Amino acid sequence: MTTVSAPSPTRPWEASPKDRLRDGVLFALSIGLTYAVVSFTAMKGKLAYFALFFIFYMALTAGFQFYSRGYAAAKDAFVNSLVAIGAVVTVLPIASIIFTVVAKGIKGIHLGLFTHDMALAAPTDPLSSGGLLHAITGTVTLVILALIMSIPIGILTALYLTEIRGSLTRPIQFLVQAMSGVPSIVAGLFILSAILYPITHAYSAFMGALALTILMIPTIARTSQEVLKLIPNDLREAGVALGGTQWRTVAMIVLPAARSGLITAVILGIARIAGETAPLLLLTGGGDKVNPNPFNGSIGSLPYYIWKSFNAGSPEAITRAWAGLLVLMVLILILFTLARLLGTRKVAR
Amino acid sequence: MSTIAAERQVPAPRVLTTQPRFSDKVFRAVVTTGGLSSLIILGLIAIFLSYRGFEVLRQEGFHFLTSSDWSITTDDAGNVTESHFGIAAMLVGTILCSIIAVVIALPVSVFSALFLNFYSPAWLKKILVAVIDMMAAFPSILFGIWGFLVLMPSVEYWAKLLNKYLGFLPFFKLHPYVVTRSPFVAGVVLAIMIIPIITSVSREIFSQAPLDRIQAAYALGATRWAMIKAVVIPHGRSGVIGGAMLGLGRAMGETVAVFTVLNIVFQVNWQMLLGVGGNVASLIILKFGEASPFEIKALMAAGLVLFLLTLVVNALADLIVRRTGKSGR
Numbered sequence: 001m002t003t004v005s006a007p008s009p010t011r012p013w014e015a016s017p018k019d020r021l022r023d024g025v026l027f028a029l030s031i032g033l034t035y036a037v038v039s040f041t042a043m044k045g046k047l048a049y050f051a052l053f054f055i056f057y058m059a060l061t062a063g064f065q066f067y068s069r070g071y072a073a074a075k076d077a078f079v080n081s082l083v084a085i086g087a088v089v090t091v092l093p094i095a096s097i098i099f100t101v102v103a104k105g106i107k108g109i110h111l112g113l114f115t116h117d118m119a120l121a122a123p124t125d126p127l128s129s130g131g132l133l134h135a136i137t138g139t140v141t142l143v144i145l146a147l148i149m150s151i152p153i154g155i156l157t158a159l160y161l162t163e164i165r166g167s168l169t170r171p172i173q174f175l176v177q178a179m180s181g182v183p184s185i186v187a188g189l190f191i192l193s194a195i196l197y198p199i200t201h202a203y204s205a206f207m208g209a210l211a212l213t214i215l216m217i218p219t220i221a222r223t224s225q226e227v228l229k230l231i232p233n234d235l236r237e238a239g240v241a242l243g244g245t246q247w248r249t250v251a252m253i254v255l256p257a258a259r260s261g262l263i264t265a266v267i268l269g270i271a272r273i274a275g276e277t278a279p280l281l282l283l284t285g286g287g288d289k290v291n292p293n294p295f296n297g298s299i300g301s302l303p304y305y306i307w308k309s310f311n312a313g314s315p316e317a318i319t320r321a322w323a324g325l326l327v328l329m330v331l332i333l334i335l336f337t338l339a340r341l342l343g344t345r346k347v348a349r
Numbered sequence: 350m351s352t353i354a355a356e357r358q359v360p361a362p363r364v365l366t367t368q369p370r371f372s373d374k375v376f377r378a379v380v381t382t383g384g385l386s387s388l389i390i391l392g393l394i395a396i397f398l399s400y401r402g403f404e405v406l407r408q409e410g411f412h413f414l415t416s417s418d419w420s421i422t423t424d425d426a427g428n429v430t431e432s433h434f435g436i437a438a439m440l441v442g443t444i445l446c447s448i449i450a451v452v453i454a455l456p457v458s459v460f461s462a463l464f465l466n467f468y469s470p471a472w473l474k475k476i477l478v479a480v481i482d483m484m485a486a487f488p489s490i491l492f493g494i495w496g497f498l499v500l501m502p503s504v505e506y507w508a509k510l511l512n513k514y515l516g517f518l519p520f521f522k523l524h525p526y527v528v529t530r531s532p533f534v535a536g537v538v539l540a541i542m543i544i545p546i547i548t549s550v551s552r553e554i555f556s557q558a559p560l561d562r563i564q565a566a567y568a569l570g571a572t573r574w575a576m577i578k579a580v581v582i583p584h585g586r587s588g589v590i591g592g593a594m595l596g597l598g599r600a601m602g603e604t605v606a607v608f609t610v611l612n613i614v615f616q617v618n619w620q621m622l623l624g625v626g627g628n629v630a631s632l633i634i635l636k637f638g639e640a641s642p643f644e645i646k647a648l649m650a651a652g653l654v655l656f657l658l659t660l661v662v663n664a665l666a667d668l669i670v671r672r673t674g675k676s677g678r
Contacts, residue, residue, distance in 0.1 A: 047507065076572035083468055086460020090548060091477065093541045094484045097495050156383020164380055174667060175387040181595070181663035182656065183602025185630045186394065189652040194397040197645075214390055221387075246369070247376035268486070275488020278604040281634060303490050307605070310494055318498070325491055336483045 026064060030056035054085055101325050108323025117300070118288035123312035123320055132327060134290045135305035138205065141294050142284070142301055143270055145209030146216055151266060153213075154220030158265075161221075162228040163250055180218035187214040188279030196283060203285030205294035208301070211279035220269040227261030228254065260342045267339040271332050277303035302328045394656060402650030405643075409434055413650060419615050419636075421644055434647040436654065438617045442532060442627030443655075446607060447600035449536025449621055454544045455593050461544075462551035463577060478552070485545035493609035496538035501610060504534045508622045520621060527624040530612035535626060538606055543596035550592030550670065554585040587669050594666030602659045604630035629655040 015023070034052040037043065043052070058081040066074035113131040121130030157176060161169055191211045200207065231254055239249030255262070280286070285298025286308060302324055309320040369377070399406075406413055416435030424430050461481075465474050508528045515521045558581045566576040608631040618625040633648050640648060 045506075047503070047510075072572050072575060076574040079574040079577075080468070083460045083464045086457050087464040087469070087477070089457045090461040090481065090544050093500075093544075094480060096499065097487070097491065100495060100499050101491070153383055153386045156380050157387060159380045160384025164377060164384070166381065168381075168384065172384050172387060174664070175391055177667045178660055178663050179387050179391055181598045181602070181659050181666075182391075182394070183604065183630055183659055185604045185633055186398075186602070186652050186656045186659075189633065189649060190394045190397055192645075193401040193649050194393065197401075214394075217387065217390070245373045245376075247372045250376070271486045275490060277488065277490045278630070278634065282637060303488060306490055306494070310609070321494060325494065328488065329491065332486060332488070333483070336479075336486060340479060 022064070026060045027057065030060055054081060057081055098329070101322060101329050104319065104322040105324075105326025108319040109326065113323065113327075117290050118305070119290075123309040123317035124314040125316065127316055127319060132302070132305065132324065134288060134300040135302045135324065136327070137290050137292075138284070138287075138299045138301040138304075139274065141205045141299065142209050142212060142280075143274060145206060145294055146212040146273060147266065147270070149209065149213040150216040150220055150269065154217045154265070154269070155224050155262065157217065157221040158224035158228055159250065161225050163246070163254070176218050176221050179214070180222065182214065183278075184211075184215055184276050185278040185282070187211045188282040190214070191279070192282050202296065203283060203298040204296050205284060205291070205299040208280050208284040208299070209294070211283055212273040212276060215276060215279075216269040216273050219272045220265050223265035223268050224258075224262055227258050227265060230261070231257050264339045264342045267335050267342070271335040271339070274331055274335070275303055275328050277307060280304050281307065302331075391660075395653070398649050398653040398656060401646055402653050405434055405647045405650045406653075408432075414440065414654070417615050417617050419647075421641065423641070429641070429643050432643065432647075434644075434650070436629060436632065436651050438615050439627035439629045439632045439651070440654070441617050441619065442611070442613075443601050443629050443658075445532045445619065445621060446535045446539060446611070446626065446628060447597050449533060450539035450543055450600045451593050451597050453537060453540035454547055454596060455589075457540075458544050458547035458592070458596075459551055459589060462548050462555055463581070465548075465552050466555045467573060467577065467581070478549075481545045481548055485549065489542065489603060489606040492538055492542050493606035496534070496541075496606060497609045500538065500541075501530075501534055504537050505529060505531075508533050512622055522620060523622045524620065525623065528622055529624045530610060530626070531622050531624045532611065532618070532626040533621045535607050535611045535628070536621065538610055539600040539603060542603065542606060543600055546599060547589075547592045547596045550595060551585065551589045554588030554592070554670075555581055558584045587672060591666045591668075591670030591672075594662055594669060598659045598662040598666060601662065602630060602655065603628075604634055607631050608634050629658075 030053055033056045034049055037052055038048050058078060061077040061081060062074045065077040108127055110128065112128065113133075114136070115133060116129075116131030117134035118130045119134070157172070160166070161173055161176075188211045191207055191214075195210065196203075196207050235253050235257060236249055239253040240246070244252070280301050280303055284301060284304065286304035287298035287300050289300075291297050291299045306321045306324040306328070309317045309324060409416075412435055414435075415437050416433065417438035418433040418435050420431075420433050421429060422431040465477060469477065505528050508531060511521050511533075512523045512528070516523065562580045563576060566580050571579065607628045611626045611628060611631060612624045613627055613631055613635055614625045615627070616625055618627075629651050632651060636644060636648055
């Protein structure tokens with residue numbers, strides 16, 4: 001009788017305890033060397049720690065690999081470290097930004113912020129006076145006006161690119177791309193030269209919203225286009241086969257199927273313009289009072305409020321600016337999370 | 350049996366036609382009009398800015414681009430007696446800052462895109478992609494104020510180190526020793542703003558690298574780096590360049606973030622560490638507040654130059670990205 005011995009299952013692709021120990025030792029060794037060099041030479045500061053640690057880690061891992069496995073492995077280890085630096089340098093600023101804004105902005109947050117405007121307070125007044133009400137209502141007004149204008153245009157553009165696919169598809173695709181690169185200040189100048197100076201002669205929320213619309217259309221158009229492309233062609237063919245005209249097929253089948261994706265597109269558009277500053281500086285006047293009329297009179301907004309407070313320069317004003325930034329950042333975070341949640345289910349079945 | 354058949358109404362055959370119905374004609378007309386909106390808007394921008402700036406452009410001619418003198422003399426009644434407008438210093442500053450930004454951002458973005466695609470575990474990749482995409486949506490005023498209050502002291506220290514140890518290189522020279530608010534600082538802030546953009550374009554392109562060749566490289570015993578060098582980089586090279594151009598376009602048009610950190614002076618300056626710089630977009634914000642109607646026209650002309658510059662850069666970027674297949678962000 002022969003016995004068949006099955007090999008016990010192993011996972012050769014995973015790091016063995018020995019490998020982990022080796023990695024740990026190299027890591028600890030580079031920390032130790034860094035610490036020693038910083039304390040015994042003239043090099044000081046966070047930058048020195050950061051740079052030396054990477055240099056030592058790179059040298060140690062590459063050296064070890066060269067010793068144990070040769071030149072190719074050493075090069076691989078070297079690039080490993082470079083890639084890790086790339087990822088760290090990408091993430092470091094965002095961590096710093098979020099940390100600073102929360103740490104400094106939280107001091108300026110109080111309940112009155114959401115019930116008062118700055119009509120009776122200067123940015124340099126103590127923090128308890130005045131608030132953000134005018135800025136929040138202003139930003140909401142601007143965003144709503146911009147949405148009313150940009151949603152139809154953005155979605156129609158996306159429909160042209162995906163449903164009609166006429167001879168102009170390529171040039172329009174190109175123009176939408178070019179439009180997304182228009183600097184925000186140029187959009188502001190355009191509204192200034194085309195509408196504000198010759199026609200209305202006055203700051204208003206509507207002027208600001210027009211400039212924001214220009215910036216928002218390409219975001220909505222491109223995201224919607226991506227979503228509409230994901231709708232299976234079978235649905236369109238089924239609609240036409242049942243006797244629907246193209247108009248009925250698009251309106252009753254394609255758009256409802258893409259609904260959640262289109263909402264994501266709109267939310268991403270809002271996130272794009274909510275913090276836009278430059279055109280508002282040219283067009284809205286940045287009033288300190290709640291202004292319920294979007295077509296007349298200067299209107300405040302979160303970015304303008306932050307800008308004003310930042311330029312006022314006193315410690316109270318700077319804290320106000322950080323608080324405004326915190327509110328703005330939380331707003332964008334919420335919008336972005338919403339877009340992610342809806343976007344994971346891009347096509348409703 | 351036969352009575353039932355007789356009672357059945359036979360409908361007249363439907364008229365078969367390839368002509369679109371009336372509703373479809375309306376639908377196609379409306380959608381096409383919407384689709385043409387981008388053309389209309391871009392055209393209107395170019396027309397209105399050149400119309401408003403025409404007077405200044407005609408008066409200054411080519412000097413508008415080559416001189417860096419920006420002055421207006423008015424008599425007692427407030428009429429303009431003499432005026433000079435030139436944006437050479439601002440153009441040089443715009444180009445210098447955005448090139449610094451791309452030079453810093455490109456390697457970082459390529460490495461982090463490689464990390465996301467080929468090194469990172471799946472759970473980390475998911476988080477990082479969300480974070481980086483969100484960072485691309487952060488408003489420029491946030492980067493501006495953070496850059497001014499938090500980042501600038503460190504960057505000025507780095508600038509001093511660069512000048513001290515690498516000062517023999519021509520581009521790290523510093524003649525009057527002033528490092529505050531230099532183009533280098535603005536370039537670093539811009540780099541941080543465009544890293545997410547270049548990273549997501551590169552990630553998109555790298556993720557389309559042919560899987561069979563990747564696995565073939567591994568099967569032949571390649572290390573991860575050897576695989577990347579042999580398969581991923583040749584596949585993604587022009588896409589990454591296109592992404593960098595997109596970042597360049599964004600950096601050139603940036604206003605608020607540059608305005609807060611840069612010391613704007615009407616003087617052509619190619620020394621990146623010297624605290625003298627300019628930026629066309631910031632010029633507009635700087636001069637807009639107290640500008641006379643005539644000066645506004647000069648600002649419109651400057652806006653036109655900026656618009657055309659970013660349009661050309663973006664068009665090139667689009668062309669390059671598209672040539673490699675699907676376009677990224």
